[in-house]
Amino acid sequence: MNKPSPEALPAGTVLDTWQVDGPAGYGTYGAVYRAHGVGHTEGPPVALKLARHPNDPRFAREARLLSRIRHPGVPRLLGQGTWTGGPWGAPHPYVVMPWVEGIRLYDWADQHPLTSLQALRLLAQVARALEATHAIQGLHRDVKGDNVLVSPEGRAFLMDFGCGTWRGAAPLTEGLLAPGTRLYRSPQALRFHWNHRRDAHPPYRATPADDVYALGVMAYRLCTGTYPPLATDPSIVGDDARDTQEVLKPPSHWKPLAPALESLLLRMLSETPQDRGSAGELATALENLAKTFGPKRARPSDSSVPTEAVVPPAAKPRRGRRWLRALLPLAAGLLPLVAGHWNLEEPWVSPPGTADGGTGGVADAAVEEPPLPNATPEPKPNGLKLEMPKEPLPGQRRPPCPRNQINIRGGCWAEFIQVSPPCGDSFYDWKGACYLPVMMPPRPSTSGPAQVPPP
Structure with a gap:
């Protein structure tokens, strides 16, 4: 009799005090299930994320980070444990978090006329979640639209802490840069990687300013429907890391935008880390600016606000998969499970060519070789396919x-x-x-x- 694999647990499987209802998706490092407490079928469901590989230390670190953060926009840790099974009968750690109905940020913007007021509120909520993370000397390290869920009520939740860490935590991966997504890397991180790519050097030490820069990339993409240019890419011209940054077009180049909002977006994308401000300062500025928008100003027809952030065609999901988005749980490593990534997808996959070539978090691994935009996907038995991990x-x-x-x-x-x-x-x-x-x-x-x- 074949033993079930971690990414194919049948409904009814019991893991300690939790019982699986069904799968939600999986990626390189973790599989996510909708579940409930044993004997509590009438209670609220939970998101149970199970390690696909035995003794994966990422799950313990993610659980510990989540247990320290207290904020309504960050998933709470409800439990953790170990499931023994799989082909080798080995222990697989898991974490349990609340289940929240919602869709990812860019998909939400694709389906709703986005006003400046809505953008300000969503970005302020994410900034407050980051503020709470930084307050306990933690870092998210993979802030991006795919890692933000928006509930039906319009509430934003920062998820996928699988790449996260805190001051003093031991590194779990090798390399100059910690896990993350390349398009959201700060200029300092990219230049550090380029300058030390050929020598043995201690890894780059990320700071809250790196999270803030990634927030700026996310905000730019949300409000314009396009990404800002990569912070720096010296490999284009050679070994000199100077004078290689593509000119950053102001957000209003792409869509009409309230000038004050545009100013905040450009502040987050500042070259100098100190000029970006802290997550708390930005949250306050975003909230204060939102108060200046009355009902008339918030209408999509207003020429000073963006009407809709259009997702590039390569990022749109396949027909017939939109139902999965509505079931995305709010879970901290939920889900690259982060580019290279989730495989019940495409709702889980970042646009081709936008993900980092490094390693990913528990639920979100970055892609090394992005898929061709026009490639026809091969059929997947039962909707599942295991992509080769990046490490x-x-x-x-x-x-x-x-x-x-x-x-x-x-x-x-x-x-x-x-x-x-x-x-x-x-x-x-x-x-x-x-x-x-x-x-x-x-x-x-x-x-x-x-x-x-x-x-």
Whole structure:
């Protein structure tokens, strides 16, 4: 009898005190399920996010970060635990958060006439959630429209803390930059990466100013329907990181916008971190500006406000998948599950070419090789398909790989020639073949009980 995989738990599966109702989606590192407390079917549902790979430390860090933040726009941690199962009968950590009906920010703007007043309110709510995160010396590190849910009542929630961290937390990934999405990187982060790409150097230390810059990119995209140019891209001209930034067009170049709102957007995108202001200062400025808009000023027909932020065609979901958006749970790593990413999608996938080439969070892994915009997707058994992760999985064997294995993105993989794409939910797709990761056998414990790091 085949054991269910973490991304294919059947309805009715019990994980400690939680019972699965059905799947919501999955990505490189986690699978999300709608669930409820055992014996409490009439109560509110929850979002249960289960690690796809054994002993994934990202989940413990995400849970600990969420347990510290207290804000109505940030998902609460309702519980955490471990499910033992999968092909190897190994422990898979999970976290539980409230389930909130809503759709992602850019999709919401695509479906509603967006006024300056609405934009100000939504951006202020996200800024307040960031303020609460920074107040506990935490960082989100992947602020973007795909990680903001808007409820039917128009309330914005900041989600997907799978890339998040806090001061003093141990790094979980290697590389100069922490997980994140390239289009939202600050100029300082991109230049640091370029300047040190060829030498061994301690990783870039992100700050709240990096989150604020990403908020500015999100705000620009929300209000104009297009992204601002990449903060800096020295690789275009060579090794010199200077004078390579594309000219930033003011938001009003794309759509009519209230001048005061445009000024705040450009402030968040300032080259100098100190000029951007803190999340709390920006939230106050956005809220105060919203108070100046009366009912007439807020109408879409007003020439001083944007009428609608149109999502680029490549970002729109396939026909027949819009129902999934309405069921997106508010969950902290919910869901890149972040580009490279969610695979029940496209509602979960960022526009091609817009995601970072690094690693992603628990639920959102960045893409290294964006899909072709006009490519016809292959059929997916039961709607599922496992994309090759962008880095070795926890516990996976590293090169040199034996003769019967192949090195893919720093990990050893075994090809199953008996299976051909579409590979389904048991194998990983890679360049027209199906693979399974080769895991290292667990080492016997030589120490006492695990030590909990200090707060």
